Amino acid sequence: MPHARLGPIAVHFPERLETNAFLQEQFPGWDISLIADKTGIEQRYIAAEGETASDLAVAACEKLFAEQDIDPQSIDFLLYCTQTPDYPLPTTGCLIQDRLGLPTHCGALDFNLGCSGFVYGLALAEGLIHSGVARRVLLVTSETYSKYIDPTDRSLRTIFGDAGAATLIDAAEQRSIWGFQFGTDGSGADTLMVADGGARAAEDALKPRHRKRWPSRLYMDGPSLINFTVESIPRLVEDILAGNGLTRDSIDLFLMHQATRKMLEQLQLRMQVDDQRLPIELADGGNTVSSTIPILIQRLRARNRISADSTNMLVGFGVGWSWAGCLWRDVFSDTDHQAG
Structure with missing residues (x-):
């Protein structure tokens, strides 16, 4: 198949x-x-x-x-x-x-x-x-x-x-993408949310976890999101490794959702990997939500940072709370990278 x-x-x-x-x-x-x-x-x-x-x-x-x-x-x-x-x-x-x-x-x-x-x-x-x-x-x-x-x-x-x-x-x-694992914890839904615009009436709508400080429709509880991430994501990483007979040293690059530098540095510290293996690339574009990982891949490919024989891990996490990870080997050729 x-x-x-x-x-x-x-x-x-x-x-x-x-x-x-x-x-x-x-x-x-x-x-x-x-x-x-x-x-x-x-x-x-x-x-x-x-x-x-x-x-x-x-x-x-x-x-x-x-x-x-x-x-x-x-x-x-x-x-x-x-x-x-x-x-x-x-x-x-x-x-x-x-x-x-x-x-x-x-x-x-x-x-x-x-x-x-x-x-x-x-x-x-x-x-x-x-x-x-x-x-x-x-x-x-x-x-x-x-x-x-x-x-x-x-x-x-x-x-x-x-x-x-x-x-x-x-x-x-x-095979290029394998080892998928997922996670969901809807108890964290009140930490990143837009509560209006749907079918739920305002008086019954989900409420922000803490005091809403700004008038934006979007509400974010940054500290709770960081706590969730540094607890859940290292466990996800270890589960993917264990499920595929790998160790942390087997992974060339940990390509994570680019949330903020603080959050990614906490993951680097918790997982004991440096920024060469868990890169931070959001200075000139910010947190673009679902697009951060493909943007990261594209930029690393352009700099020839991803080799065809490397084993990498892709990890997304955030709103929901929802998280997911997989293993990836880039069988897309170097010539094709340059064409893209």
Whole structure:
């Protein structure tokens, strides 16, 4: 039976660049240098008014098709991960299918999973391909969290950026993605949330875990998220290793969701790995939610940091609480990397 191969990736950022220097100018009372030291973020891209996550998704897909000479008619299935859809319904993936000119026999599925979404998407693609349902899957992630953030919100505006990423998943004989493990703890739902806009009445809606300090629609309890991450993710890593007869030294790169520098440094400390093996790459784009891992892979590929014979681990975690991890060997050739 065929397996899924994680192929070329294309990334699209909005045109508007918001630097820390700009924020300092707008809000002289903010200690931007202290914030940047904790987050590791120096700038982020922000979607324009009227620009949606699907616009970023379509741009990333069109870039992928053009760079890799991919025929849109060759796509069997579209998997689209976002928490900022254009509408409650119809499914945004259907809109993207039409805009990209994908065939009408192509499946299209939205899933709302945030920071663990890319790894979940890989598992879905592997299942579709291994079962013979599809041979070429387009996995797309895009977010515009900025739409949920009030301009005066110091805690969130300095962290989240908007972006889209398109990843081609092809059928291949050689196993490239395996060892999936997942985790869910819905008791943490009240630590990162947007409680309005759905069918639940306001008086019955989920309430923030602690006092809401900012007027943003998006609420985040950073300390609780860090505690959840540093407890759950090292256990996930060990479970994946044990389930596949590996040790921590067997892993060349731990490619984690790029949340903040502080969170990733705590994981480095807890797991006793340095930034050469658990890289931090969010200074110039911020936390782009479901797109951080494909952005990270694309950048490391461009610098020839990922070799075909290396064994790597992909780990996503966050909103829900939801987390997921898998093992990955990059059987996509170095020549193809440079073409992408």
